[in-house]
Amino acid sequence: MEKFELHILGCGSALPTSRHFPTSQVLNVRDKLFMIDCGEGAQLQFRKSKLKFSRLNHIFISHLHGDHCFGLLGLISTLNLLGRTAELHIHSPQDLEGLLCPMLDFFNRQMTYRVVFHPFETREPALIYEDRSITVTTIPLRHRLPTCGFLFAEKPRANHILREMTDFYQVPVYELNRIKSGADFVTPEGKVIPNAHLTRPADPPRRYAYCSDTLPLASVVEQVRGVDLLFHEATFADEDIPRAKETFHTTATQAASLARDAGVKRLLIGHFSARYEDEKLLLKQATEAFPATMLAKEGLSVSI
Amino acid sequence: MEKFELHILGCGSALPTSRHFPTSQVLNVRDKLFMIDCGEGAQLQFRKSKLKFSRLNHIFISHLHGDHCFGLLGLISTLNLLGRTAELHIHSPQDLEGLLCPMLDFFNRQMTYRVVFHPFETREPALIYEDRSITVTTIPLRHRLPTCGFLFAEKPRANHILREMTDFYQVPVYELNRIKSGADFVTPEGKVIPNAHLTRPADPPRRYAYCSDTLPLASVVEQVRGVDLLFHEATFADEDIPRAKETFHTTATQAASLARDAGVKRLLIGHFSARYEDEKLLLKQATEAFPATMLAKEGLSVSI
Numbered sequence: 286m287e288k289f290e291l292h293i294l295g296c297g298s299a300l301p302t303s304r305h306f307p308t309s310q311v312l313n314v315r316d317k318l319f320m321i322d323c324g325e326g327a328q329l330q331f332r333k334s335k336l337k338f339s340r341l342n343h344i345f346i347s348h349l350h351g352d353h354c355f356g357l358l359g360l361i362s363t364l365n366l367l368g369r370t371a372e373l374h375i376h377s378p379q380d381l382e383g384l385l386c387p388m389l390d391f392f393n394r395q396m397t398y399r400v401v402f403h404p405f406e407t408r409e410p411a412l413i414y415e416d417r418s419i420t421v422t423t424i425p426l427r428h429r430l431p432t433c434g435f436l437f438a439e440k441p442r443a444n445h446i447l448r449e450m451t452d453f454y455q456v457p458v459y460e461l462n463r464i465k466s467g468a469d470f471v472t473p474e475g476k477v478i479p480n481a482h483l484t485r486p487a488d489p490p491r492r493y494a495y496c497s498d499t500l501p502l503a504s505v506v507e508q509v510r511g512v513d514l515l516f517h518e519a520t521f522a523d524e525d526i527p528r529a530k531e532t533f534h535t536t537a538t539q540a541a542s543l544a545r546d547a548g549v550k551r552l553l554i555g556h557f558s559a560r561y562e563d564e565k566l567l568l569k570q571a572t573e574a575f576p577a578t579m580l581a582k583e584g585l586s587v588s589i
Numbered sequence: 590m591e592k593f594e595l596h597i598l599g600c601g602s603a604l605p606t607s608r609h610f611p612t613s614q615v616l617n618v619r620d621k622l623f624m625i626d627c628g629e630g631a632q633l634q635f636r637k638s639k640l641k642f643s644r645l646n647h648i649f650i651s652h653l654h655g656d657h658c659f660g661l662l663g664l665i666s667t668l669n670l671l672g673r674t675a676e677l678h679i680h681s682p683q684d685l686e687g688l689l690c691p692m693l694d695f696f697n698r699q700m701t702y703r704v705v706f707h708p709f710e711t712r713e714p715a716l717i718y719e720d721r722s723i724t725v726t727t728i729p730l731r732h733r734l735p736t737c738g739f740l741f742a743e744k745p746r747a748n749h750i751l752r753e754m755t756d757f758y759q760v761p762v763y764e765l766n767r768i769k770s771g772a773d774f775v776t777p778e779g780k781v782i783p784n785a786h787l788t789r790p791a792d793p794p795r796r797y798a799y800c801s802d803t804l805p806l807a808s809v810v811e812q813v814r815g816v817d818l819l820f821h822e823a824t825f826a827d828e829d830i831p832r833a834k835e836t837f838h839t840t841a842t843q844a845a846s847l848a849r850d851a852g853v854k855r856l857l858i859g860h861f862s863a864r865y866e867d868e869k870l871l872l873k874q875a876t877e878a879f880p881a882t883m884l885a886k887e888g889l890s891v892s893i
Contacts, residue, residue: 301663306633325632328629329605329629351663392653
């Protein structure tokens with residue numbers, strides 16, 4: 286299986302604790318790295334996770350709260366010190382460019398590369414990135430200011446050629462692409478070899494959904510239905526449900542119920558409030574509603 | 590002895606490594622905390638060191654490079670989330686307020702406290718802070734942009750009263766302050782009791798000097814003469830002296846020679862370049878010129 290792997294750089298919330306960094310993750314799709322949110326210290330955690338800066342070309346920011354984007358200044362400056370030349374693309378809600386640029390201009394007298402800002406609307410799901418292997422679609426969320434999650438979806442891949450069979454039938458090389466796409470093969474004698482004899486199906490495309498920060502939303506259930514991995518914030522335990530509501534956050538049980546309703550394969554919870562000494566309570570509450578739940582943790586990587 | 594203690598929050602330089610945070614320190618003077626530089630992640634390290642945000646009222650920024658001040662945004666925002674009401678004073682070279690305020694205004698819709706900026710000139714030593722127990726004086730440095738170190742000096746304290754002796758001579762309470770300040774006591778019978786019989790001398794005032802980032806300077810030798818602890822940057826090893834010169838930094842041996850020439854009691858080196866796997870080499874080079882050298886390290890605290 287080709288790489289589709291999530292790295293947790295930080296999974297705390299706004300108030301710092303001695304255990305957590307603020308939010309940041311990296312999704313590794315076949316060695317292209319996609320950063321999701323960039324809280325303070327993200328670049329330090331990135332290095333600690335032995336990820337390569339040169340593989341990082343796109344950063345997705347869910348919303349403009351400090352604990353999701355204060356790491357950008359340091360990261361962008363470091364890439365400049367390293368003499369990066371490739372463009373760096375930052376996808377976020379409106380206003381980020383105007384906020385960051387005066388500081389970037391001052392602190393990086395000469396930029397060796399270009400930072401390209403791609404603001405997105407947060408009301409409706411929108412395709413904001415696409416390459417040969419994946420698409421990224423926004424997931425509108427409901428927080429105290431415009432916020433979106435992100436759905437990373439692999440594109441369906443071509444079938445795998447069964448080399449022994451194509452050799453046996455002496456399929457010419459120029460036919461292979463058609464066969465990968467599902468075509469049958471017709472021998473010079475006119476015999477039809479069905480595609481199913483020549484290939485095995487590609488691995489099913491995988492999907493990862495990231496939802497933070499937000500109230501639990503029915504529209505999210507629809508959009509993340511059946512994903513292989515759902516990251517959903519679970520800032521609070523159930524007893525703090527009034528506080529969750531008031532601050533537009535989700536509890537552990539709410540996140541788990543949403544995962545269950547959406548029929549996702551696995552749930553990863555994070556964005557933990559500083560008030561909990563450890564997160565076992567959150568895990569306990571979540572697994573009661575949805576057993577396939579994991580706790581996020583700095584340094585964790587999850588193969589999808 | 591009253592507290593005069595240095596905490597290292599970060600001692601790396603601009604490029605992140607998996608071992609170091611960028612520069613930040615906290616000096617604890619009788620439970621008042623003074624932060625010196627505030628690189629990315631300083632607030633996280635502050636919490637890890639079990640220091641109290643409520644004790645922090647003054648931050649001193651040596652110069653406006655990102656690795657010395659990118660942690661301010663997160664720290665200031667966190668103090669706001671915590672509902673701080675006391676003013677926070679930031680002392681730095683020119684321009685910091687204009688750079689930070691647009692971001693602070695956006696990310697903290699309602700500030701619960703006031704941040705007061707105190708820009709200082711960097712050409713001549715200047716007294717920039719004073720309270721009952723200490724003074725802080727700038728130490729002009731030479732880097733790629735205006736930069737100052739800081740000299741924290743305890744004020745001389747009053748002598749300690751020897752309670753047994755003042756009781757013996759029946760010294761009235763209203764005389765005690767005069768005696769603390771060095772006066773003799775005259776008994777009702779006219780007998781003079783010399784001050785030395787009634788008091789023991791106060792502990793000598795202590796001094797801490799912080800010098801980063803800079804070329805090694807003769808003027809610094811004069812200004813830090815005899816301090817109890819000198820922190821001096823030692824970004825590079827001796828073999829990288831051309832690189833040190835070019836980037837306006839100091840090598841380990843240069844820092845140690847400066848400490849020796851200044852007759853300081855102890856030297857602490859830091860601001861290590863990311864190029865060294867560990868800093869034993871720097872320590873070895875420094876101790877050859879000045880044996881009382883220590884390596885800075887995240888989490889280290891040094892009683893002065």
